[in-house]
Each structure stands twice: as C-alpha cells, then as structure tokens.
Amino acid sequence: MSLLSIHDLVAEFDSPSGIARAVDGVSFDAQPGEIFGIVGESGCGKSATCRAILRLFGGAPARIAGGRILLDGVGDLAALHERQLAQVRGRDVAFIFQDPLTALNPTMKIGRQITEVIRRHQTITRAKARAAALQLLRDVHVTSPERRLDSYPHELSGGLRQRVVIAMALALRPRLIIADEPTTALDVTVQDQILRLLKERRDRLGTSIILITHDLGVVSQICDRMAVMYAGRVVETGPVREVLDSPSHPYTQALLAALPGQVGREQALTPIEGAPPSLISPPPGCRFAPRCKLAQPDCVIGPPPPLHARDGVSSGHVDACILNEVAYGPA
Numbered sequence: 001m002s003l004l005s006i007h008d009l010v011a012e013f014d015s016p017s018g019i020a021r022a023v024d025g026v027s028f029d030a031q032p033g034e035i036f037g038i039v040g041e042s043g044c045g046k047s048a049t050c051r052a053i054l055r056l057f058g059g060a061p062a063r064i065a066g067g068r069i070l071l072d073g074v075g076d077l078a079a080l081h082e083r084q085l086a087q088v089r090g091r092d093v094a095f096i097f098q099d100p101l102t103a104l105n106p107t108m109k110i111g112r113q114i115t116e117v118i119r120r121h122q123t124i125t126r127a128k129a130r131a132a133a134l135q136l137l138r139d140v141h142v143t144s145p146e147r148r149l150d151s152y153p154h155e156l157s158g159g160l161r162q163r164v165v166i167a168m169a170l171a172l173r174p175r176l177i178i179a180d181e182p183t184t185a186l187d188v189t190v191q192d193q194i195l196r197l198l199k200e201r202r203d204r205l206g207t208s209i210i211l212i213t214h215d216l217g218v219v220s221q222i223c224d225r226m227a228v229m230y231a232g233r234v235v236e237t238g239p240v241r242e243v244l245d246s247p248s249h250p251y252t253q254a255l256l257a258a259l260p261g262q263v264g265r266e267q268a269l270t271p272i273e274g275a276p277p278s279l280i281s282p283p284p285g286c287r288f289a290p291r292c293k294l295a296q297p298d299c300v301i302g303p304p305p306p307l308h309a310r311d312g313v314s315s316g317h318v319d320a321c322i323l324n325e326v327a328y329g330p331a
C-alpha cells in the first residue's frame with residue numbers, strides 16, 4: 001500500500017500573462033520508507049507539485065485544478081478543507097523548503113520556534129516541549145544544542161539553520177517529509193551532512209521522503225525511485241538504478257549527458273540547448289520535442305504523450321517518448 005499516491009494532479013498559477021499550468025497531469029506514488037527523487041531543470045514544476053500536496057503556495061495565486069492526492073489513512077488531501085489540511089501539515093507530512101530563512105521567524109528564538117510546532121499539535125507543558133526541542137536538535141547533530149535554543153536564526157550558519165528546519169520537520173514524527181532542494185543553498189560538505197541526516201531518519205524510523213533536487217548525483221546517492229519532470233509533466237519514472245543506468249526518455253538522456261564529472265563517462269558534457277517552455281502556452285505534442293535531437297514530425301502533434309512501459313518490463317520503469325512507444329509497443 002502506497003503512503004502517498006498522486007493521480008493526474010493539475011495545479012495552476014495565475015500570472016499577468018495568463019494561467020500557468022505548472023503541474024499538468026502528474027502521477028506518482030511514495031512507498032513507506034522510500035526516498036523518492038524528483039528531478040528536472042528549473043521551471044519544470046517540481047516545487048509546484050510538492051507545494052500542491054500540502055497546498056503551500058506561499059500566498060501565490062495558485063490552486064489545485066484537478067487530480068487526487070491520496071494519503072494512506074487520511075484520504076484525498078486535495079478534497080480536504082483548509083482546517084483539516086492544517087492538521088495534516090507537520091503531523092503526517094512535513095515540508096522542508098529550499099531556503100531555511102523562509103521557514104524561520106527572524107524575530108523568534110530557535111527554541112521557541114521548535115516548541116511552538118510541538119505545542120500546536122500536542123498539549124504538553126512548556127518545559128516538556130523545551131526538552132523535546134533540545135532532543136530534536138541533538139537528533140539533527142546540532143552542537144551545543146542548549147545554547148542554540150536561545151539563538152536567533154541570523155546567529156546561525158546556513159547549515160545550522162537548515163538543521164533547525166529539519167528538526168522542526170521531524171518534531172511531530174511525520175510519516176512523510178517533502179524536501180524541496182533542501183541543500184541547494186549550502187556548501188558541498190554541509191549538503192552531504194544534511195542528506196545523510198534525512199537518510200538516517202528514513203533508515204531509523206522508516207520515514208518516507210520526497211526529495212526535489214536538480215542534482216542527479218544526489219538522486220543517485222540516496223533515492224530509491226525517481227521521477228523526471230519536464231514542463232509540468234513526468235516524462236520518465238522508475239527505480240533510480242534503472243533510470244540512471246538506462247535512461248529511456250531523450251530528456252533524461254540529455255540531463256545525464258549534461259552532468260559534469262560523471263564517473264566512467266568519457267564524452268565531454270553536452271549542455272541541453274534552449275530552455276523549458278512557458279507553461280502558459282506549452283508547445284503541442286511532446287513538450288521536449290523543440291529541444292530534442294531525436295524529434296520526428298509526429299512528436300509535435302496532439303496532446304503530450306502519456307507514460308508507457310517497455311514491453312515485458314515490470315519494474316515500473318516507464319517513459320513518455322513516442323519513439324519508445326513505437327519501439328516497445330503501448331503499455
């Protein structure tokens with residue numbers, strides 16, 4: 001049974017130039033204890049997908065316009081009222097943003113911020129909540145945790161701030177953590193420590209994690225399964241080893257070819273020319289076709305192609321390239 005199962009999710013943003021369908025028919029699921037990676041270039045709808053799960057659009061004029069978000073034991077998050085969803089946030093599903101500063105209140109001490117998360121969902125004394133906050137800081141390997149409780153966010157380094165944000169995310173022992181580029185703003189060593197921290201949590205408590213990143217190296221390192229997003233859609237998904245070792249969608253292949261310092265890769269890296277399309281009026285057919293070296297006339301006709309499996313392959317490795325559909329037959 002999936003912990004989270006997303007079906008045909010559609011999410012839209014209003015913008016001065018029209019409606020941007022940032023998420024356009026996205027489906028995937030996260031199993032208990034699994035780390036699921038979502039990759040793709042900037043502007044492909046990765047954040048919008050994850051924000052839609054908890055309806056955390058940060059005040060932007062955005063909405064879920066279709067689809068279902070089934071959370072085991074809770075039901076369809078897309079159908080919940082805001083008040084019911086507020087109960088799910090933090091308790092069942094926690095969110096870690098890219099920039100830890102946006103998640104922290106600059107005028108409040110760290111200890112108070114963590115205890116408020118705890119006390120919002122549990123009736124416990126201030127002293128007990130403070131003890132719990134201290135333990136959480138220890139769990140995320142913050143040094144001198146007692147002192148940090150009385151620090152303000154600006155007194156901490158970026159790496160420490162992200163640890164605090166993770167401590168807040170872990171506070172209520174959620175079953176699922178959604179982390180949106182949690183290490184992008186951090187230097188490489190700290191990145192590594194933060195990723196190890198998330199993995200440790202999964203290994204110890206079986207917490208599922210959806211990890212958004214534009215770094216395929218990170219996916220290769222800690223994810224079990226992955227989805228590749230392009231222009232608001234999933235174009236390939238499957239077990240990480242299969243997708244990265246034998247990518248079947250030209251977009252995934254291009255992403256991998258553009259990756260610097262790939263182990264065992266002899267060719268020079270080839271950046272993908274051009275940029276993802278606007279999501280206000282995306283091109284017809286396969287949205288990657290205008291940048292795809294393999295594109296055929298059929299690729300730019302009709303609706304975007306759905307995901308389909310390679311013949312006889314049951315590992316869940318599927319992609320949305322019509323050239324593969326011709327090669328392998330429909331799913």
Ligand SMILES: Nc1ncnc2c1ncn2[C@@H]1O[C@H](COP(=O)(O)OP(=O)(O)O)[C@@H](O)[C@H]1O
Binds near residue numbers: 015
């Ligand atoms: N605050 C916003 N206002 C209007 N449109 C937005 C906003 N945030 C995102 N979008 C639209 O959603 C698209 C996908 O954005 P996003 O999900 O942030 O991409 P990613 O996380 O993959 O970089 C953007 O290209 C843009 O069209």
Ligand SMILES: [Mg+2]
Binds near residue numbers: 046047048180
């Ligand atoms: Mg993003």
